[in-house]
Amino acid sequence: MIKKVHHVGVVVRDMDQAMTFYRDTLGLHVHKVETIQEQGVKAALLTLGDSEIELLEPVVPDTGVARYLESRGEGLHHVCFEVDDIERDLQALKDKQVELIDQQTRIGLAGRICFLHPRAMGGTLVELCEPLPETAGAHS
């Protein structure tokens, strides 16, 4: 069951340059910056009301985000919904034979996450997340 829009993911070429707009000009507060080695990205979470903007800069070539940047340029990448029980929701998606990128949930910046295939969602890359207890406070 979807609770809210947890964040909107944006692919950027240069995190420092992106910060000059999203943090300095738009005035969003940066509450987390982290490099996720296994995805080869540097990620920054900026608070936007009860939701977030996630800036993603690929730091390793030939990852999903790097290829996206190469072929499509900077811009909107995915939308992530917070759910109350991701294991149950993922199972429900499998039962409905929804095309998935992740067959199993995994740990990401937003907690326990999984991605649906854009083909299943009219071209939009959708992420589901269930924040871990220690990350849940970051959004309230």
Next chain:
Amino acid sequence: MSTLTLDHVVIAVRDLDAATADYNVLLGRDPSWRGEHPTYGTRNTLYRIDNTYIELLAPGTKKGRWANELWKRLEQGEGLYALALGTPDIKTTVRELRDAGLEVEDARDGEGVDQMTGAQRRWRNALAPVKATNGVRMFFIEHKSPPDALPVAPVTVEGGYVQRMDHAVVLSADMEVSRQLWGNTLGVRLALDRTFPDRNTRILFFRLGDITIEISGGAVQTEEGMGKPDRLWGIAWGVDDVQKACDRLRASGVDVSGPRAGIKPGTLVATVKGEHAHGVATLLIEHTPESFRAESRLPQGTAYDNVPQLRAFHALALDHVTLSTPDAMSTAVTWADVLGLPVHGTRDVEERRLRLTDLPAGNAFIELAQPLNPEHSLAQHIAERGPGMYAISIEVDNIDEAVRDLRVKGVAVTEPEFGVREGTRVARIDPASANGVRIELIERRPPVL
């Protein structure tokens, strides 16, 4: 779902003449209408103000389908009786509400006759059983007579009169049930969900057009509250000048306290006490320009904002995410099937050559946008890049300041203009300034604490 408005509020009173005299004073206006419902067995007085109208409802001399219900309510005392939610298309709304799981009766014709002029007004309305709406009496209404059939209630005082409804307050014992009802079933936008630990209060701010419905409950959900019904409690009326309103009401013998500073910085409020409001908890509120960019509207997540910045404007919330699609209807079905998001109506915005469908998702909504013209820039975008994420809309507290400030900082942004959604103004940032992201800034009338 077709967007609902707060068409009017109904206040149950025993003695219509006495209540009318009191509300004439309270509002600083004469009635728009004094009428009778031949089939309901009720009589009423109506006041049209800037953004809604007020109905004082009393039992009539004849029997009718509403009179018994009303008497039952009046045994518990006078007060707020019902919310009438307006729709341009009652048939579609009833169907959509039923699809969303709400029990709604079939729509029926209604008519009122003005005793002063003999004028008639017609409408169709559909009632929801009180148990289906968590204890808050609601009905849905489509007016068949033109809006000017109910004229604006003439202002009778020099200053200090009620201009508009600012917000209505609903007391909730079970916040989760209320949130589900208003957010998911009725599809009303949840603008803010805030907890005030020092006051042991949590408030959900839902927006119906430019009126806020405040659902107020305890900071922590209690077990004994679960499953208990909501209660319509009070109304905050927007006045032009709260000091003048207090002076004039006191001179008329109304017990009123204030003015004092509101909880929201930049507002002045006064409380109307005693019997004068006929059981409605009544607040008068005046907004000053400062209240539109007040401290209380700082972005949430302030735990990290250790040093408050002085800013010309504030980005308040993610309002919505726009997805492009060649077929909004079928994409809506897909999203509803896969993610279980409610689908709230599809409408064509002719002047923009767009078909829009909203999917509420709690704190924000997903907007599906379908171009209705192959020459449309959105159609070209879909042709070049395929359908999918297209833009995000960010709510700001002051769009004029935002545009001015962004331009000073070298960002290309369009002039603010009225949005396709009621009560909004929007401006668009050049994606080249925002790392390739199409960002719409949107200003909505602020909620009041």
